[in-house]
Amino acid sequence: MQSALNELAKENRLLASWSGNHDKWAADKMGKMTTYHEFVKRYGAHYLEGVSYVNLRLSGDERDVDYKFVGSHQHKGYSIYNDSHAALRMELDQARGADISITAHNHVKAYNQQVVKIHGGSEQVLHMVALGTYKETDRHSRKKGWARKGEEARGGFGLVLRPDRKDVKVFWDIGEAVEYVNLLEQTTFLDK
Numbered sequence: 001m002q003s004a005l006n007e008l009a010k011e012n013r014l015l016a017s018w019s020g021n022h023d024k025w026a027a028d029k030m031g032k033m034t035t036y037h038e039f040v041k042r043y044g045a046h047y048l049e050g051v052s053y054v055n056l057r058l059s060g061d062e063r064d065v066d067y068k069f070v071g072s073h074q075h076k077g078y079s080i081y082n083d084s085h086a087a088l089r090m091e092l093d094q095a096r097g098a099d100i101s102i103t104a105h106n107h108v109k110a111y112n113q114q115v116v117k118i119h120g121g122s123e124q125v126l127h128m129v130a131l132g133t134y135k136e137t138d139r140h141s142r143k144k145g146w147a148r149k150g151e152e153a154r155g156g157f158g159l160v161l162r163p164d165r166k167d168v169k170v171f172w173d174i175g176e177a178v179e180y181v182n183l184l185e186q187t188t189f190l191d192k
Contacts (some may be wrong), residue, residue: 001134009043016046016054020104021075049077051094061165067161067168070095072106083110087128091116097124100159100168103130106139109153110172131156145154 018038039047046054054069070090077089087101095101097118109132118128130156131142143151158177159171160169171177 005039007044009045011187012044015056017049017102018046018051018052018073018102019049021140030158034192043189051090053095056161057148058161058163060162062164065163065166067100068095068098069100069102070098071102073103075103078106083108083169084112084128084130085175088112088114088126091126091128098126098142099124100127100129102129104130106130107133107144107146107149108116109123109149109155109157111157112181113170125168127159129159129170 005017017036017039023147025116036047039045048071049056051070051072054071056067056069058065058067072090072094075086075090075093076115077086079085081104083106084103086103086106090103091098091101093152094095096116108130110128110130113125114128117123133149134154135141136146136154137146142187152172158171158174160171160177160180161167162169169177169180171180
């Protein structure tokens with residue numbers, strides 16, 4: 001995890017992280033120091049706990065674009081039909097009008113989007129992200145009766161946000177998002 005965070009933090013690309021229950025368990029029960037004990041000091045990024053909000057403003061050529069995130073390691077809500085249900089429920093309960101809602105606790109990787117109505121009758125697209133675990137299995141997963149996770153079911157997503165207009169592109173794999181951004185930068189450079 002430490003090497004992944006070091007890579008993500010290059011060039012100040014790491015803005016925030018939500019705490020999970022595994023690192024808290026290790027610190028509280030075992031007195032062990034975890035990767036996150038010096039997170040703010042080491043990376044200059046926010047370390048969030050519980051339901052937390054991130055407002056991100058990107059400056060484009062013509063105007064600024066604001067993105068609203070809501071996230072929490074765990075939130076109430078579960079559906080056998082929709083693995084990203086907790087992220088939808090969090091937006092409904094805590095952050096009506098968020099652009100992106102992120103949860104992680106259920107060890108199930110999922111992404112969904114849908115149009116939601118917000119106060120005043122306007123509409124916007126909500127992106128619901130449930131992060132997968134980084135391990136095939138562990139004691140908690142086995143206790144819950146969850147199947148081993150293959151490569152596709154593990155890990156995070158790559159989100160690419162446009163600075164010139166509200167647009168969220170979600171990539172199933174972080175590496176794919178990095179490749180996409182690199183390709184955009186090369187194309188933009190060649191166009192200029």
